[in-house]
Amino acid sequence: MTEVKMTVNGRAVSGDAxxxxxxxxxxxxTLGMTGTHVGCDxxxxxxxxxxxxxxxxxxxxxxxxEAAGAEVATIEGQAAPDGTLNRIQQAFQxxxxxxxxxxxxxxxMSAAALLKENPQPTEAEVRDYLEGNICRCxxxxxxxxxxxxxxxxxxPAVAAx
Numbered sequence: 001m002t003e004v005k006m007t008v009n010g011r012a013v014s015g016d017a018x019x020x021x022x023x024x025x026x027x028x029x030t031l032g033m034t035g036t037h038v039g040c041d042x043x044x045x046x047x048x049x050x051x052x053x054x055x056x057x058x059x060x061x062x063x064x065x066e067a068a069g070a071e072v073a074t075i076e077g078q079a080a081p082d083g084t085l086n087r088i089q090q091a092f093q094x095x096x097x098x099x100x101x102x103x104x105x106x107x108x109m110s111a112a113a114l115l116k117e118n119p120q121p122t123e124a125e126v127r128d129y130l131e132g133n134i135c136r137c138x139x140x141x142x143x144x145x146x147x148x149x150x151x152x153x154x155x156p157a158v159a160a161x
Contacts, residue, residue, distance in 0.1 A: 004064045008033065009077025017064040023057075024048045026064035027074060035075035035105050039134070046133030049106040049113075050074050056113035058132070075105035078112070088112055088150040095155065097146030099137035107133050111147045120151050 004021075005014040008031060015030035027033045027050070039047035041060055048059040051073040078086050085093065088111050098104040107130070114121060114129045121129065126147045127140070135143060141156075149155045 002065065004068050006067050006070050006072050008072045009074060019063065019065060021064045022060055023050070023052075023062040023064050023067050023072075024059035026067075027059060027072075030064075033074050033076055037102055037105055039102065044132075044134065045103070045106070046110060046130075047103050047106040049109040049133070051109060051113065054116070056110055073109075075108060078108060086112075088115070088147070091146040091150040092143070095142050095146040095149055097138065097143040103133060103135045103137075107135065107143055111150065114147065115151055120153055121147075123148060123156055 001016040001018055003014055004017045004026065005012065007013070013031055015026065017026050017030060024036055024038050027036045028038070036050055036059055037047035038060055039045035043058045043061045046058060049056050050059045051057065052062070052067055052070050078089055088108050092098055092104065092108060097107070110130060110133050114126065118125060123144055126144050130140065130143065145155045
């Protein structure tokens with residue numbers, strides 16, 4: 001076991017980890033930050049997306065010690081200190097971009113990375129960017145609508161039933 005130090009959501013943290021400890025496990029089990037979900041352990045679902053030094057990373061594919069000294073942002077750090085949702089979280093709520101909620105933390109973190117890179121993506125660019133995130137409940141339409149709303153653009157119409 002070695003001590004791993006990093007900054008998570010603006011706060012210096014540390015904890016002991018074996019060399020094989022994944023960042024997702026370190027965040028959840030050592031630091032108690034359970035908002036980062038683990039859905040597949042194979043880097044396919046995107047539920048574990050966090051930001052490491054400003055880059056979106058699937059935390060199940062990175063060892064905790066690789067993030068030593070890094071700035072890590074998780075879903076817990078997205079809302080304001082008073083609990084006010086950020087614009088992406090609010091858009092997910094307003095446009096019903098979630099159902100069971102399991103994929104939502106990874107979707108929100110991926111959306112934040114996309115909007116940082118491309119503040120006004122097209123609908124096709126949003127769909128392409130989310131290719132690494134799996135949602136089994138929503139069909140993605142409302143997630144895309146939420147991200148478009150968070151970008152300040154016109155929201156695609158609701159599909160006819």
